[in-house]
Amino acid sequence: MTPAWAKVLIPIVLIAIGAVLVWAFSLAALEGGDRLALIALERVPESGVSNPITSVLLNFRAYDTLLEVAVLLTALLGIWSLGPAAPAFQPASPILGGMIAWVVPLLILSTGYMLWAGGHAPGGAFQAGALLGAAGVTLALGGDASAGLPGETRLRFLSVLGVLVFTAVGVILMALGYGFLTYPEGYAKWLIIFIETAATLSIGVTLAAAYLGGEPRDERTSRSAT
Numbered sequence: 124m125t126p127a128w129a130k131v132l133i134p135i136v137l138i139a140i141g142a143v144l145v146w147a148f149s150l151a152a153l154e155g156g157d158r159l160a161l162i163a164l165e166r167v168p169e170s171g172v173s174n175p176i177t178s179v180l181l182n183f184r185a186y187d188t189l190l191e192v193a194v195l196l197t198a199l200l201g202i203w204s205l206g207p208a209a210p211a212f213q214p215a216s217p218i219l220g221g222m223i224a225w226v227v228p229l230l231i232l233s234t235g236y237m238l239w240a241g242g243h244a245p246g247g248a249f250q251a252g253a254l255l256g257a258a259g260v261t262l263a264l265g266g267d268a269s270a271g272l273p274g275e276t277r278l279r280f281l282s283v284l285g286v287l288v289f290t291a292v293g294v295i296l297m298a299l300g301y302g303f304l305t306y307p308e309g310y311a312k313w314l315i316i317f318i319e320t321a322a323t324l325s326i327g328v329t330l331a332a333a334y335l336g337g338e339p340r341d342e343r344t345s346r347s348a349t
Contacts, residue, residue: 171311172242180247181315185304189293191249192285192322199282199329208337214266223265230258238323242312248285248319252326259331270331275339278328285325289318 163179170178180188215223234255241247263270272278292314293303301307306314332339 169308169311171306171313171315174241174243174245174247176245177241177247177315177319181318182304182306182311185289185293189286189289189304192289192325195326195329196282196286199333202333202336203338205336206338208335211268212264212266215264220265223261227258227261227271230254230261234258234323234327238319241319242316248322249326251319251323253330255323255327256330256334259327260334263331263334270335272328272331272335272339278332278339281324281328282332283325285318285322288321292318 163183164175166183167173167175167178170182172178172181214220231254234251237246237251237254238248239246241251259270259272273281289304296305296307297303299307
């Protein structure tokens with residue numbers, strides 16, 4: 124039962140937080156000078172890509188994107204810690220199986236396109252990873268107990284690949300005298316593509332594995348169970 128003082132204090136605290144947020148947004152709206160969006164747009168040519176969204180996500184605020192990939196990994200580790208997955212779906216009917224045989228390759232091709240297009244058009248690692256994860260979910264709905272994912276060792280490696288590559292690039296750049304995730308001129312485009320490729324694989328694997336909802340099984344254990 125909630126104490127009487129809490130029923131009074133909680134609304135007061137929430138109102139105070141709301142008032143502070145309104146005050147902060149009001150100051151930001153009234154403040155003169157260049158807006159952050161305009162500054163970012165002006166510096167897009169320096170980012171290595173022509174898509175302003177990708178330039179912000181992978182260059183201007185790459186720290187934040189690295190943490191987003193890490194959050195997905197943390198969520199997957201939490202799911203794996205809950206134990207084995209629930210029983211798989213029943214095998215698909217011939218009609219559904221035929222549809223899956225067409226849909227999954229198209230999703231994988233779309234993944235590659237979204238990854239490539241991210242440098243100059245809407246797309247990028249998160250969109251591509253979502254499509255790759257959708258391919259795994261589709262396979263799972265069709266009765267594939269592994270959702271097309273590799274065995275335990277490779278699955279664990281792929282799930283950490285995005286964070287690993289993202290962090291390794293930042294550390295190597297620091298060792299070369301640049302800032303963490305501060306790309307040198309002329310190499311920004313290729314480093315962003317490298318990072319996004321690893322992130323796409325990690326995001327896709329993470330989403331599909333999270334849908335299965337259980338800890339990964341060793342390849343030999345999976346074969347012996349079947």
